[in-house]
Amino acid sequence: MTQSANDAQGVAVARDPQVRDPKDRVIVFDTTMRDGEQSPGASMSLDEKLELSKILEDMRVDVIEAGFPIASNGDFEAVHKIAQIVTESTICGLARAGVADIERCAEAIKPARRGRIHTFISTSPVHMKWKLQMEPEAVLEAVSRSVAHARNLCDDIEWSAEDATRTERDFLRRCVEAAIRAGARTINIPDTVGYTYPSEYADIFRDLIENVPGADNVIFSTHCHNDLGLAVANSLSGLQGGARQVEVAINGIGERAGNAALEEVVMALRVRGDRLAFHTGVETQHITRASRYVSAITGFPVQFNKAIVGKNAFAHEAGIHQDGMLKNAETYEIMKPEDVGQGASNLVMGKHAGRAGFREKLKELGYELGQNALNEAFQRFKDLADKKKHVFDDDIIALVDDALASGADRIQVKHLRVIAGTEGPQQADLTVTVDGVEKSDTATGDGPVDAVFNAIHKVVPHEAILRLFQVHAVTEGTDAQAQVSVRLEEEGRIATGQAADTDTLTASAKAYVNALNNLFARKEKTAPDALASGF
Ligand code: KIV
Numbered sequence: 001m002t003q004s005a006n007d008a009q010g011v012a013v014a015r016d017p018q019v020r021d022p023k024d025r026v027i028v029f030d031t032t033m034r035d036g037e038q039s040p041g042a043s044m045s046l047d048e049k050l051e052l053s054k055i056l057e058d059m060r061v062d063v064i065e066a067g068f069p070i071a072s073n074g075d076f077e078a079v080h081k082i083a084q085i086v087t088e089s090t091i092c093g094l095a096r097a098g099v100a101d102i103e104r105c106a107e108a109i110k111p112a113r114r115g116r117i118h119t120f121i122s123t124s125p126v127h128m129k130w131k132l133q134m135e136p137e138a139v140l141e142a143v144s145r146s147v148a149h150a151r152n153l154c155d156d157i158e159w160s161a162e163d164a165t166r167t168e169r170d171f172l173r174r175c176v177e178a179a180i181r182a183g184a185r186t187i188n189i190p191d192t193v194g195y196t197y198p199s200e201y202a203d204i205f206r207d208l209i210e211n212v213p214g215a216d217n218v219i220f221s222t223h224c225h226n227d228l229g230l231a232v233a234n235s236l237s238g239l240q241g242g243a244r245q246v247e248v249a250i251n252g253i254g255e256r257a258g259n260a261a262l263e264e265v266v267m268a269l270r271v272r273g274d275r276l277a278f279h280t281g282v283e284t285q286h287i288t289r290a291s292r293y294v295s296a297i298t299g300f301p302v303q304f305n306k307a308i309v310g311k312n313a314f315a316h317e318a319g320i321h322q323d324g325m326l327k328n329a330e331t332y333e334i335m336k337p338e339d340v341g342q343g344a345s346n347l348v349m350g351k352h353a354g355r356a357g358f359r360e361k362l363k364e365l366g367y368e369l370g371q372n373a374l375n376e377a378f379q380r381f382k383d384l385a386d387k388k389k390h391v392f393d394d395d396i397i398a399l400v401d402d403a404l405a406s407g408a409d410r411i412q413v414k415h416l417r418v419i420a421g422t423e424g425p426q427q428a429d430l431t432v433t434v435d436g437v438e439k440s441d442t443a444t445g446d447g448p449v450d451a452v453f454n455a456i457h458k459v460v461p462h463e464a465i466l467r468l469f470q471v472h473a474v475t476e477g478t479d480a481q482a483q484v485s486v487r488l489e490e491e492g493r494i495a496t497g498q499a500a501d502t503d504t505l506t507a508s509a510k511a512y513v514n515a516l517n518n519l520f521a522r523k524e525k526t527a528p529d530a531l532a533s534g535f
Pocket residue numbers: 035120160161162163188190191192193223225
């Protein structure tokens with residue numbers, strides 16, 4: 001890959017402030033909202049996607065894959081809106097090789113300052129035979145046709161060979177050559193089923209770069225799934241083989257075992273620049289915020305020992321480690337927590353803090369709110385400070401995320417009283433407002449949470465099934481806020497809600513109601529019939 005190929009991408013390469021060899025600049029392509037959202041249960045609402053795209057842009061991710069526009073009206077709308085609001089990152093949509101997919105995608109990304117169509121087709125024998133039911137020559141023809149059609153609609157085309165790592169090498173070379181000839185600028189070699197091995201993956205890139213005519217003028221990309229736990233290692237190895245784009249997702253979410261985690265790939269490149277002489281444009285201090293946000297909106301917890309963003313990633317328990325850390329942090333830390341935005345959870349202000357100080361604190365935590373949102377968050381902060389002795393950064397993050405998640409909800413929890421204890425049945429008296437109109441009812445249940453959810457059923461009748469109910473303490477101590485995630489499913493539509501409150505039952509009611517709001521607002525999430533054909 002040459003410098004001219006890198007420049008030709010027109011992505012954010014030029015804004016990297018560090019004077020380094022541009023040919024070693026790695027383009028970071030985030031697929032949290034596309035491949036990540038494909039993980040069962042990880043669906044995100046439009047507002048959540050808009051917020052996440054702003055976080056990714058702040059983080060200076062080069063390319064944001066915002067969705068699969070033909071999959072549903074909701075996906076189309078999300079890509080279209082993100083293309084309107086994001087100005088710094090390239091906005092990409094996914095399309096299969098058919099004309100309808102490509103045209104829908106082109107329409108969705110139209111408002112983008114920099115837009116990209118990402119089109120793909122399977123190239124492995126098993127996929128061609130069973131999924132596509134197409135002969136290899138027909139697939140080859142579809143590669144040329146689809147890329148050429150996309151190229152007529154958009155300058156920036158990425159082409160992917162689905163299941164590339166199980167594709168016969170000679171056929172892969174022919175497909176890549178066809179895609180380059182038809183005008184693709186980026187060639188993605190996905191390890192769709194997480195099957196490859198680092199040295200093998202690097203070898204595929206070397207082979208293609210050496211042997212395919214025109215390979216010098218395009219960027220090769222990695223896209224690794226984590227079925228064998230090798231997604232990050234394979235991505236790094238792909239770079240060593242000559243790739244200069246990595247496709248990654250926050251917290252590693254994605255189909256089955258997920259995709260390579262953005263935070264792990266980016267920090268491996270940053271920390272081990274001595275072995276991997278590549279650099280990205282990612283501003284890594286936004287990583288923790290992105291990780292927390294993705295975890296909150298999907299309801300997928302981040303495991304405590306997860307690299308970079310886990311709660312324990314920078315914790316030192318053993319006495320001998322603590323002793324070393326006190327003498328010099330480098331004894332046990334290979335990167336600073338601040339580098340990934342994981343500061344110690346600072347004690348913030350008390351209830352006498354003013355609005356200006358609160359705004360400054362929000363800025364420090366990465367939030368820039370409009371006047372109304374700021375007023376609402378400030379009021380919530382005051383209420384929290386009345387209830388809780390110490391308010392920490394994490395409390396502020398939880399309450400702002402909560403306000404952002406539920407601010408526009410049509411149904412709001414107004415009042416809740418719960419009778420709990422050893423003598424059942426437990427009882428909940430609930431009042432909600434629906435478009436401003438109050439509705440109240442009482443229900444009993446098998447435990448207080450069941451009683452609360454039964455009361456919600458009574459005031460807002462619905463058929464949704466509860467798929468996930470999860471509670472985390474935001475900070476330590478018995479007065480900590482509980483952060484609750486709820487996932488509901490109704491007729492194939494999935495929606496997640498979350499809320500935080502010092503009262504766990506109030507947080508549970510609000511999270512359930514937030515999920516219901518998201519469910520009702522959601523357009524059909526299930527793919528139209530056309531998607532079942534796989535082409
Ligand atoms: O894993 C995969 O092959 C994909 C493609 C659609 C790029 O996600």
